[in-house]
Amino acid sequence: MFLSINNLHKSFTNNGKTELVLSDIQLDVNEGEFVSILGPSGCGKSTLLSIVAGLTNATDGSIELSGKTIKGPGKERGMVFQQAALFPWLSVEENVMFPLLPEMSKKEAQQKAHQYLQMVQLSAYTKHSPHEISGGMQQRVAIARALAMDPALLLMDEPFGALDEQTRSRLHEIVEKIFLETKKTILFVTHSIAESLKLSDRIVVMGTQPGTILDVIELDFPRPRSQSKEELLYYEEKIQALLKSEIDKVTEKEQKNAASR
Amino acid sequence: MQPAVKRIIFYVLLFTIWQGAVYVFDVSPSLLPAPTDVFASLYEGFSNLTLVYDLVASFRRLFIGLAIALVLGLLLGVLLAKSKTADETLGSLILALQSVPSIVWLPLAIMWFGLNEMAVIFIVVLGATIVMTINVRTGIINVPPLFIKAAKTMNYRGFRLFSKVTIPASIPYAVTGMRLAWAFAWRALMAGELLSTGPGLGYSLRFASDFGDMSRVIAIMLLIMLIGIIVDLLFFQRVEKKVLKKWGLATS
Ligand SMILES: Nc1ncnc2c1ncn2[C@@H]1O[C@H](COP(=O)(O)OP(=O)(O)OP(=O)(O)O)[C@@H](O)[C@H]1O
Ligand SMILES: [Mg+2]
Numbered sequence: 363m364f365l366s367i368n369n370l371h372k373s374f375t376n377n378g379k380t381e382l383v384l385s386d387i388q389l390d391v392n393e394g395e396f397v398s399i400l401g402p403s404g405c406g407k408s409t410l411l412s413i414v415a416g417l418t419n420a421t422d423g424s425i426e427l428s429g430k431t432i433k434g435p436g437k438e439r440g441m442v443f444q445q446a447a448l449f450p451w452l453s454v455e456e457n458v459m460f461p462l463l464p465e466m467s468k469k470e471a472q473q474k475a476h477q478y479l480q481m482v483q484l485s486a487y488t489k490h491s492p493h494e495i496s497g498g499m500q501q502r503v504a505i506a507r508a509l510a511m512d513p514a515l516l517l518m519d520e521p522f523g524a525l526d527e528q529t530r531s532r533l534h535e536i537v538e539k540i541f542l543e544t545k546k547t548i549l550f551v552t553h554s555i556a557e558s559l560k561l562s563d564r565i566v567v568m569g570t571q572p573g574t575i576l577d578v579i580e581l582d583f584p585r586p587r588s589q590s591k592e593e594l595l596y597y598e599e600k601i602q603a604l605l606k607s608e609i610d611k612v613t614e615k616e617q618k619n620a621a622s623r
Numbered sequence: 624m625q626p627a628v629k630r631i632i633f634y635v636l637l638f639t640i641w642q643g644a645v646y647v648f649d650v651s652p653s654l655l656p657a658p659t660d661v662f663a664s665l666y667e668g669f670s671n672l673t674l675v676y677d678l679v680a681s682f683r684r685l686f687i688g689l690a691i692a693l694v695l696g697l698l699l700g701v702l703l704a705k706s707k708t709a710d711e712t713l714g715s716l717i718l719a720l721q722s723v724p725s726i727v728w729l730p731l732a733i734m735w736f737g738l739n740e741m742a743v744i745f746i747v748v749l750g751a752t753i754v755m756t757i758n759v760r761t762g763i764i765n766v767p768p769l770f771i772k773a774a775k776t777m778n779y780r781g782f783r784l785f786s787k788v789t790i791p792a793s794i795p796y797a798v799t800g801m802r803l804a805w806a807f808a809w810r811a812l813m814a815g816e817l818l819s820t821g822p823g824l825g826y827s828l829r830f831a832s833d834f835g836d837m838s839r840v841i842a843i844m845l846l847i848m849l850i851g852i853i854v855d856l857l858f859f860q861r862v863e864k865k866v867l868k869k870w871g872l873a874t875s
Binding site: 412415416417435436437439440441443445447449450451460461464491492493507508511 | 769787
């Protein structure tokens with residue numbers, strides 16, 4: 363198995379109270395697969411991705427990538443965050459060169475950076491500062507920067523959450539194109555059902571309090587998905603029903619909490 | 624009306640009223656000399672080079688003191704930001720010292736170093752180091768955690784992470800720290816010179832005062848003010864603006 367998450371548990375201690383955030387997460391991902399993680403806010407999607415990235419330690423369980431246990435961050439895993447997290451003191455091009463510079467000459471790094479900026483259709487903006495380009499463009503730079511390391515696994519945490527609908531759907535096309543061209547394995551966190559249906563080979567639907575995997579949905583449809591609107595409707599309703607019971611659960615708990623106060 | 628035009632009119636008026644008042648009320652020059660006398664004294668000081676020597680002497684001390692303070696402030700700021708224990712102990716002392724004008728250290732400094740340049744430089748270093756330290760510390764503590772996380776996923780850690788992310792991310796604060804350090808250093812230097820020995824602008828001011836030469840006193844006061852403004856406006860504010868713009872922090 364390419365990526366396997368085994369019996370993963372994670373709890374946080376806040377003000378002396380320990381709260382289980384992820385409970386017994388079990389997931390296998392094949393090489394070259396596009397897997398979305400979908401779930402209500404607060405169910406631990408970011409936490410899960412952060413553990414896979416090696417930025418957060420699991421409380422229990424392990425993650426293996428190509429047979430090796432993950433112990434910290436590594437070059438074989440690239441990450442795109444909800445905010446672009448570009449370094450403002452560097453130009454667009456220098457930002458993409460950033461992960462490359464430790465191991466190659468400036469010239470090589472620049473060449474590579476341009477190649478990836480071309481992939482996200484930003485060749486015309488190499489010398490701009492991050493704050494001189496739009497949010498959608500910044501997010502594309504962040505994608506180019508993550509790709510520049512040539513990671514085997516690309517982790518994306520609601521990368522388009524803060525963008526408007528048009529920009530979002532344009533970026534979906536770009537991501538899909540990159541996915542098909544580079545054959546990267548992608549783990550994609552979202553809370554948009556439409557987004558996950560459009561992009562994924564499999565959707566992992568998560569429940570909350572504690573975060574668990576409710577269901578894994580296989581989508582065996584050709585790309586682009588716009589051809590199979592009708593068929594996808596069935597899955598959309600199915601996921602909606604799954605999430606609805608989760609959200610009801612949260613609301614109920616919240617009301618109980620409020621009443622007991 | 625342009626702000627610059629308003630300002631010119633204001634200063635012309637100010638000097639005219641000053642000149643007129645001195646003339647009309649026949650004020651003694653040992654109380655308040657007329658602006659023309661002040662400018663004459665300023666001109667004389669520059670043409671016989673006494674003020675030039677003073678300036679050179681003062682600036683030499685300032686640069687030595689400021690250079691030491693900036694390096695020291697940078698190191699201390701990094702230490703306080705990185706070590707919790709240092710922050711809780713040494714940090715509290717530095718914050719406490721901040722409320723003490725550095726000039727009050729002069730009697731001690733004179734005991735330690737003698738009545739000489741060293742004592743004055745010590746005062747300058749003390750005044751400037753504290754603000755620089757506090758700003759560098761704040762800058763490092765306020766580096767967005769997201770930057771650090773992002774860099775970690777790109778395999779940056781340890782010293783490389785610090786030098787390529789933490790330091791550049793805190794430069795806007797460091798620049799503000801430098802600007803404040805200069806302002807503190809300049810004030811501390813003048814106070815130090817006024818109360819110890821020369822040559823230097825502060826010393827010449829006291830010397831002129833001892834001889835009742837108020838024109839020269841005010842001439843030197845003007846010079847101190849002008850230098851303060853010019854360095855701040857023409858150098859530090861410009862650098863600060865540029866850095867803030869480049870870092871995407873400018874608010875216009
Ligand atoms: N560093 C932390 N310390 C303590 N608790 C945390 C920490 N990070 C996350 N949590 C808690 O873990 C839970 C899951 O957070 P997480 O950010 O993973 O949710 P999410 O599914 O990504 O939500 P969203 O869709 O809103 O981004 C939340 O209840 C949060 O309060
Ligand atoms: Mg999240």
